[in-house]
Amino acid sequence: MDFGSISLVLLVASVMVSATPILLAAIGEMVVERSGVLNLGVEGMMITGAVVGFAVGVNTGSAWPGFAAAALASAVLSLTFGVLTQLFLSNQVATGLGLTLFGLGLSALIGKPYEGMKSPTLPKLDLGPLSDIPVLGRMVFSHDLMVYLSLALVAAVWAFLKFTRAGLILRAAGENHDAAHALGYKVVRIRLAAIAFGGACAGLGGAYLSLVRVPQWTEGMTAGAGWIALAIVVFASWRPWWVLVGAYLFGGVTVLQLNLQAAGAQVPVAILSASPYLVTILVLVVISARGVHGAPASLGRPFHASQ
Amino acid sequence: MITLEKRPQPSRTWTFLAPVAAVLLTMIVGGAMFALLGTDPVAAIRTIFWDPLFNPQFASYSRPQLLVKAGPLILIAIGLSLGFRAGVWNIGAEGQYIMGAICGAGAGLMFYPSESVLIFPLMILAGALGGWAWAMIPAFFKTRFGTNEILVSLMLVYVAESILASVSSGLLRNPEGRGFPGSRNFQQWDAGANRDLVAGTGMHWGVVAAFIAVILAYVLLTRHIQGFNIRLSGEAPRAARFSGVNPARVVIFCLGTAGALAGLAGLFEVSGPAGQISIDFNSGYGFTAIIVAFLGRLHPVGILLAGLLMALTYIGGELAQLMLSVPGASIQLFQGMLLFFLLGVDVFTNYRLRIGKREAA
Numbered sequence: 001m002d003f004g005s006i007s008l009v010l011l012v013a014s015v016m017v018s019a020t021p022i023l024l025a026a027i028g029e030m031v032v033e034r035s036g037v038l039n040l041g042v043e044g045m046m047i048t049g050a051v052v053g054f055a056v057g058v059n060t061g062s063a064w065p066g067f068a069a070a071a072l073a074s075a076v077l078s079l080t081f082g083v084l085t086q087l088f089l090s091n092q093v094a095t096g097l098g099l100t101l102f103g104l105g106l107s108a109l110i111g112k113p114y115e116g117m118k119s120p121t122l123p124k125l126d127l128g129p130l131s132d133i134p135v136l137g138r139m140v141f142s143h144d145l146m147v148y149l150s151l152a153l154v155a156a157v158w159a160f161l162k163f164t165r166a167g168l169i170l171r172a173a174g175e176n177h178d179a180a181h182a183l184g185y186k187v188v189r190i191r192l193a194a195i196a197f198g199g200a201c202a203g204l205g206g207a208y209l210s211l212v213r214v215p216q217w218t219e220g221m222t223a224g225a226g227w228i229a230l231a232i233v234v235f236a237s238w239r240p241w242w243v244l245v246g247a248y249l250f251g252g253v254t255v256l257q258l259n260l261q262a263a264g265a266q267v268p269v270a271i272l273s274a275s276p277y278l279v280t281i282l283v284l285v286v287i288s289a290r291g292v293h294g295a296p297a298s299l300g301r302p303f304h305a306s307q
Numbered sequence: 308m309i310t311l312e313k314r315p316q317p318s319r320t321w322t323f324l325a326p327v328a329a330v331l332l333t334m335i336v337g338g339a340m341f342a343l344l345g346t347d348p349v350a351a352i353r354t355i356f357w358d359p360l361f362n363p364q365f366a367s368y369s370r371p372q373l374l375v376k377a378g379p380l381i382l383i384a385i386g387l388s389l390g391f392r393a394g395v396w397n398i399g400a401e402g403q404y405i406m407g408a409i410c411g412a413g414a415g416l417m418f419y420p421s422e423s424v425l426i427f428p429l430m431i432l433a434g435a436l437g438g439w440a441w442a443m444i445p446a447f448f449k450t451r452f453g454t455n456e457i458l459v460s461l462m463l464v465y466v467a468e469s470i471l472a473s474v475s476s477g478l479l480r481n482p483e484g485r486g487f488p489g490s491r492n493f494q495q496w497d498a499g500a501n502r503d504l505v506a507g508t509g510m511h512w513g514v515v516a517a518f519i520a521v522i523l524a525y526v527l528l529t530r531h532i533q534g535f536n537i538r539l540s541g542e543a544p545r546a547a548r549f550s551g552v553n554p555a556r557v558v559i560f561c562l563g564t565a566g567a568l569a570g571l572a573g574l575f576e577v578s579g580p581a582g583q584i585s586i587d588f589n590s591g592y593g594f595t596a597i598i599v600a601f602l603g604r605l606h607p608v609g610i611l612l613a614g615l616l617m618a619l620t621y622i623g624g625e626l627a628q629l630m631l632s633v634p635g636a637s638i639q640l641f642q643g644m645l646l647f648f649l650l651g652v653d654v655f656t657n658y659r660l661r662i663g664k665r666e667a668a
Contacts, residue, residue, distance in 0.1 A: 040457065080647065089311070089658065090650040093396055093457070097597055098650060102643030108636030219636075224465050231458045270473030277462040281448075288454040304313065304658075 011255060012139045016147055017213060019251025021046070021205040023150050025229035026236075026243045027157055028201020033233055034161065035194035036174035036187075036298035040096025041081050043226025044103020045074040045199050046206035051107040053207025054217045057119045063211045066119070067146070070207035071200040077103060078199025082192045089302050104220065114217045121215050122146060146208055151244070153201070158240035170194060174296035177303045187303050202226065224277065231280045235287055237294040246283075253279045311658040321656040326602050326613070329649035336648075337641050346631050354630055355623030355638075369622045371509030375580050376621045378514035379404070379572035381614035383596035385520045386565030388605040389527075393540040395561040399445065399460030400569040401593025402467035403438040407570020408577040409467075409474055410437025412490060412584045415499040416479060419491060426498040430574055431512075438570015439563050441467065446562035450555040456562070464593070475586045490584035493577070501579035513575025517614070520568060524607040537561065569593060598646045617642065 025042050032039050049070035057066030081099045084090045122144035130141040161167040172180040173190045181187050210217050228250060236242030257272045338348030359369035383400045390397045411434025415426055444463060448454035476488035493499045504510050528534040539547040540557045581588040599617050603610030624638030
C-alpha cells in the first residue's frame with residue numbers, strides 16, 4: 001500500500017469539489033424543512049438537474065446556461081411536489097418518494113442520447129495573489145466559481161434566517177403553522193417558495209455533478225447523493241453552518257475512500273465503496289443517540305387553513 | 308372561488324375511484340408523452356396495457372410473465388403496506404430483497420451438489436432471515452435511539468448493493484464459470500431450483516408465497532389485535548400509546564415482516580426467474596413495490612390488483628420497447644407518474660371540493 005501517493009493538498013482540494021453538490025442540495029433542503037415541509041424528493045430533483053444541466057451545457061457549449069436551466073427545471077419539478085402536498089394535501093413522505101422515482105425515470109429518458117458525451121465544464125478561477133499562496137492557494141483558492149457560490153449561499157441562508165424579517169416568517173411557518181396563519185402570513189405561499197428554492201438548489205447540485213465533478217452523464221449518477229443531503233440536514237440539526245460541516249465531512253469520506261481504493265489499501269473494496277453510506281448511518285445514529293434534534297415543530301405536518 | 312372542505316370521514320367511493328382515475332390520467336398524460344417522443348400514443352398505450360394479455364402473437368409468452376413479475380412486487384408491497392399503515396417508513400426494501408437473495412442462495416450453495424429435498428426449504432428460511440436481519444438494523448436504531456428509519460433503510464440499499472457486487476465476483480462466484488462474475492445457475496440444479504409449479508404458467512413458489520401473504524395480511528389487518536394495533540399506531544399514535552400499544556414492538560414487527568417478505572421475494576427471484584446471483588439481478592422491485600403499496604391503498608386485495616397492473620406495465624413496457632422502440636426509461640417515468648397522479652387524486656378521498664364563496668367560519 002502506498003499512502004505517499006495521497007497528497008494532502010490535492011485531497012483537500014478534491015474534498016471541496018466533491019462536497020459541493022451535496023452542500024448545494026442540503027442547504028436548499030434545510031430551508032424547505034425550516035419552513036415545515038419534508039421533501040424526500042431531493043434525489044429526484046438532483047438527478048433531473050444533472051441531466052438538464054448536462055443537456056443544455058452540451059447544446060449551448062457553455063456550462064453556465066446549463067446551471068441556470070438545471071435550477072429552473074428542478075424548481076419546476078419541485079413545484080409539482082409543492083402543489084400536491086400544499087394544495088392537494090397529499091402525504092409528504094409518499095409524495096417525496098414519488099418525486100424521486102419520477103425524477104429518476106424522467107432523467108433516464110432525457111439523458112439517453114447524451115450518454116458518453118463530453119460537456120463543457122467550468123474554468124478554474126484565477127484569484128491572482130491568493131491562488132499563488134504556496135500550499136493554501138492550491139488547496140482552497142484554485143476552484144471554479146460554483147464552489148465559492150455554494151459557500152456564499154450557506155452564508156446567505158444563514159443571514160436570511162437569522163437577520164431578516166422574511167427569514168423569521170419562514171421559521172414561524174415551520175415551527176407553528178397555525179400561529180403563523182393566525183398572524184396573517186400565507187403559510188402555503190411561503191412553503192411553496194421554500195420548496196421551489198430547495199428544488200433550484202438541488203438542481204444546481206445535480207448540474208455540478210454532471211458538468212464539473214464527473215463530468216459526464218450516466219443513468220442514476222447521483223447514487224444516493226440526494227438522500228445523503230437529507231441526512232446531512234438532520235446531522236446539522238437544521239443549522240446552516242453545520243450543513244457546511246456535514247457536507248465537507250461527507251465529501252472527505254468519499255474522496256478518502258476513492259484514494260484508498262486507488263492506493264490499493266488492504267481493505268475490501270465492498271467496505272470502501274459502502275463507506276460513505278455506512279458513515280452516514282453512523283452519523284445519524286450518533287446524532288439521534290445524543291438526543292439533540294432541533295427539528296422544526298411543524299415538520300412534515302400538513303396544513304389546511306380550515307383546521 | 309374553489310375551496311377544499313374536509314370530509315368528516317374518508318369517502319368510500321373515492322377510495323376505490325382514486326386508483327382508477329390515476330391510471331386513466333396516467334394513460335392520458337403518458338400518451339401525450341409518447342406523442343411528444345414521436346410514437347403513436349394509441350398504439351403505445353395498447354401495446355402496454357392490452358397486447359401482453361390479449362394479442363394472439365405475444366400473449367402466450369407474456370401472460371406467464373405477469374405472475375413472474377407480480378409475485379415479488381406483491382410480496383414486498385404487502386410487507387411495506389403494514390409499515391406504511393403504522394407510520395413506519397421502510398423504503399429500503401430493495402436492500403432487504405438483495406440480502407435475502409444473497410443469504411438464501413449462499414445457504415443453498417454451501418451444500419452444492421447435494422440433491423437433498425431439504426435444500427430448497429433451507430434456502431427459503433435463510434432468504435427470509437437475511438431480509439429480516441437487514442431490516443432489523445433500522446428497526447434497532449429506530450427503537451433504541453429514535454434514528455430516522457427512512458434514511459437508514461435507504462442507505463442500507465447502497466450497502467447491500469456493494470455487498471452484492473463483492474459476493475457475485477468473490478464468495479459466491481461460480482467456480483466453473485471461467486472467471487465470469489455471477490454464481491452457479493440454480494435452474495441447472497434441481498435441489499435449489501424454483502421452477503414453475505405448473506409448466507408455462509409462471510406460477511412458481513414465490514407467486515404462491517405472495518398469495519399466501521395477501522391472505523395472511525388480510526386476516527391480520529381485519530381479524531387480529533396486532534393488525535388493529537398497527538392501524539391505530541398510524542392513525543392515532545397517542546391513542547395507541549394510551550391503549551397500551553408498545554410503539555417499539557410495532558416498529559420491530561412492521562420492519563421485520565417487510566424485511567422477511569422482501570428477503571423471500573429476493574430468494575424466489577434468484578433461484579427462479581433470475582437464476583443466479585449476479586451484480587445486477589435486482590431490478591428495482593423494492594422501489595416499484597412502494598408504488599404498488601400505495602396504488603393498492605395499503606390494502607391486501609388492492610395490492611394484489613396493483614401488483615398485477617404494475618407487472619403489466621413492466622411487460623407492456625418491454626413489448627413497447629421492442630415493437631415501437633420506445634425508450635425503456637419511459638416506463639419508469641410512467642410508473643412514477645402513476646404514483647404522482649394517485650397522490651393528487653387522493654385529495655378527494657379526504658376533502659370535498661366546494662365551488663362558491665367560503666362560508667363564514
